[in-house]
Amino acid sequence: MSGRTALLSGNEATAIAMRQARPDVFAAFPITPSTEIPQYFSKFVADGETPAVFVPVESEHSSMSACIGAAASGARSFTATSANGLALMWEELYIAASLRLPVVMACVNRALSGPININNDHSDSMGARDSGWIQLYSENAQEAYDQFFIALKTAESVGLPAMTCQDGFITSHAVEPVELLEDGKAAGYCGTWKPGRTLLSGPVSMGPYDGAEFYMEHKRQQSDAVSQAFEAHARAVREYGALSGRLLDPVEEYRLDDAEYAFVLIGSSAGTGKDAVDRLRERGHRVGLLKIRLFRPFPAEAIARALSGRRAVAVMDKCDGFSGSGGPLAAEVAGALYGTPAAERPELRPFVYGLGGRDVWVEEFFGIYESLRNPWAADAGRVEYRGVREEAPV
Amino acid sequence: MSDILKYFRQDRLPHIWCPGCGHGTVTGALVRAIARLKLDKNKVCVVSGIGCSSRAPGYLDFDTLHTAHGRALAFATGIKLARPDLKVIVMTGDGDCTAIGGNHFIHAARRNIDITTIVMNNNIYGMTSGQYSPMTPKGFLGTTAPYGNVERTFDLCKLAEAAGATYVARGTAYHAQMLVDLCEQALTHRGFSVVEALTQCPTYFGRKNKVGGAVELLEWIKDRTVNSKAAAVLPPEKTAGKLLIGELYKNPQPEFCDEYDKVIAQVQRKFDGFRGGVRGCEQNSD
Numbered sequence: 171m172s173g174r175t176a177l178l179s180g181n182e183a184t185a186i187a188m189r190q191a192r193p194d195v196f197a198a199f200p201i202t203p204s205t206e207i208p209q210y211f212s213k214f215v216a217d218g219e220t221p222a223v224f225v226p227v228e229s230e231h232s233s234m235s236a237c238i239g240a241a242a243s244g245a246r247s248f249t250a251t252s253a254n255g256l257a258l259m260w261e262e263l264y265i266a267a268s269l270r271l272p273v274v275m276a277c278v279n280r281a282l283s284g285p286i287n288i289n290n291d292h293s294d295s296m297g298a299r300d301s302g303w304i305q306l307y308s309e310n311a312q313e314a315y316d317q318f319f320i321a322l323k324t325a326e327s328v329g330l331p332a333m334t335c336q337d338g339f340i341t342s343h344a345v346e347p348v349e350l351l352e353d354g355k356a357a358g359y360c361g362t363w364k365p366g367r368t369l370l371s372g373p374v375s376m377g378p379y380d381g382a383e384f385y386m387e388h389k390r391q392q393s394d395a396v397s398q399a400f401e402a403h404a405r406a407v408r409e410y411g412a413l414s415g416r417l418l419d420p421v422e423e424y425r426l427d428d429a430e431y432a433f434v435l436i437g438s439s440a441g442t443g444k445d446a447v448d449r450l451r452e453r454g455h456r457v458g459l460l461k462i463r464l465f466r467p468f469p470a471e472a473i474a475r476a477l478s479g480r481r482a483v484a485v486m487d488k489c490d491g492f493s494g495s496g497g498p499l500a501a502e503v504a505g506a507l508y509g510t511p512a513a514e515r516p517e518l519r520p521f522v523y524g525l526g527g528r529d530v531w532v533e534e535f536f537g538i539y540e541s542l543r544n545p546w547a548a549d550a551g552r553v554e555y556r557g558v559r560e561e562a563p564v
Numbered sequence: 565m566s567d568i569l570k571y572f573r574q575d576r577l578p579h580i581w582c583p584g585c586g587h588g589t590v591t592g593a594l595v596r597a598i599a600r601l602k603l604d605k606n607k608v609c610v611v612s613g614i615g616c617s618s619r620a621p622g623y624l625d626f627d628t629l630h631t632a633h634g635r636a637l638a639f640a641t642g643i644k645l646a647r648p649d650l651k652v653i654v655m656t657g658d659g660d661c662t663a664i665g666g667n668h669f670i671h672a673a674r675r676n677i678d679i680t681t682i683v684m685n686n687n688i689y690g691m692t693s694g695q696y697s698p699m700t701p702k703g704f705l706g707t708t709a710p711y712g713n714v715e716r717t718f719d720l721c722k723l724a725e726a727a728g729a730t731y732v733a734r735g736t737a738y739h740a741q742m743l744v745d746l747c748e749q750a751l752t753h754r755g756f757s758v759v760e761a762l763t764q765c766p767t768y769f770g771r772k773n774k775v776g777g778a779v780e781l782l783e784w785i786k787d788r789t790v791n792s793k794a795a796a797v798l799p800p801e802k803t804a805g806k807l808l809i810g811e812l813y814k815n816p817q818p819e820f821c822d823e824y825d826k827v828i829a830q831v832q833r834k835f836d837g838f839r840g841g842v843r844g845c846e847q848n849s850d
Contacts, residue, residue: 199664200692200708201633209695212708226708228663228698229634254614254632258664286614286630 173352180311180341183348184276185210187318189220190356194245197225197236202288203338204278207250230255234262241271242376244368252338253280253294267302268392269376272325280338281526289527290338292489296498302392304332304399305466309440310341311348316416319359323406326363328395337438359413396467403464420464421472429458431542432477434503435486436462439530446535457539470506480516482542488524496520496553523556530557571595573625580619584778586737586763590684591620593740597747608651611640613665615691617657617684634665637672640679648821658685658699662718673727676755677820686765694768705772724758725813731757732813736789737764738782755819
């Protein structure tokens, strides 16, 4: 079952990582496309493969509440969800983060209603980007598996909750070879969580009213913890690399060395993008790709380093921020580039693509590349939608 | 059949339900009741949440609203208050209504708002592939209960009655004619009316529990139910462990919108020259 390569979907690989990370509590409510994760996990519980307690609750509001309660009493607590399930957890997301409880969640990205849609984009987890959770995005099932351990390690070392994100159906349901850790090695990497104070360790009051006298100090501490998460994440990545031979840095640079143009994106489309880069390189075009794994905290320096000196970069969001100037990734990357010297700063073009499961093809990248090489069309607006019908259905 | 087709958005058919699913029977029963009552299509609003049950309004040619998981009754409450002249119907499932939406259900019942709620109870979360729900019988299997569910179920009809619903009935997809009658009674009742419709899910519940296909499941439903009128005269051993079907509770009480209007009317009398709109509030803000 472990220490070998297996053919797994992203959901099954994640469920295995969750079992190997030895949680005490797993609480969940079914929602497509993450449902399989609690299903696999409930079988592990029933088969005696994990001593964890499985709590099938009546809503996601309750699953996150159960995780918070369990973590507050010192239990390593996991959950999984998607889209509206994540949205229903909203108030608890902030509470988990502010109580500094390292709950770890597998988010399987799906378009957030409405209109209702069960397919992939990033509108669910991107909405939670300011909730105080660490966020890691995966390109494929292997990364979804690996980054679950890294998320856990980072979360527990700084006392912040973390979510790993993988693309619904594309990653969660497609089956591919995944190299698994041996159970013992995985357990050794995860260790045991040593919480500072827990509900059952003595008289502790968690979550009481925090007025103007202290609220801001607590927020400052939370902010400091997020800053410390950079180093904690780097350490977790290094240790995981030594263990597995796979290095999952905050960003992955693909054929960027001498690139004049670059695609910047998150998630499974990076695979298609790399293929597009290869084909464009064959034709002599100097183009590369930057994939972002760590979105919270946002690795602005690494991104600025990777992109400065390029002629133009296409920042591709699978989510419209409805700000009038593109999605959240475009805004964050623009912020990261603001500190670079003007002469080094590439032109930034925001693109929105792949919403609600709209397929993205290699040709889409060719089109974006063509757009990048040409001056910004005056009538293009401040954000370009790709792969969209020009005439909207009535 | 042709008399009810006009209530369907025929261009949206065929539906997505699995072969043998009972949801079509329940939807058909509701539509037949509407046809019998000759309700004006433009005065009927059907609201749903999420799940297999909640796909039904998409096929129905009324004003329909497909909302968030468990929240249909909350949306429907808003519709009914804004447009009390509409016949508001909620189509929901056992997961949608009794788990994530349980709170809305008991409070809609408590208020006795004039909404008819049809609960398609197939004892499982069908849309997400067979997790056990609050209506999965103890000991039965679900994908989240591979060795049997240890939780007890709600008696949904008793819950509705205790929470304040003023018309409560239970029917089944097996007793299809009776279900039409129950839907008709519920639609004509002024107040919060609930029809729990036991229906079959051969794809997940039947297969997972090795009960069989649609026919066997319908027989299983038949065998675990007994008509409430018959039960009254049967010896206890004949009814033990069985669910009663038929009209289970009817107790007309003041309806929420009516009570609300009374308060508005009182306030209007107090303020001379008050000119209200439908609910007396449109021109009362400045």
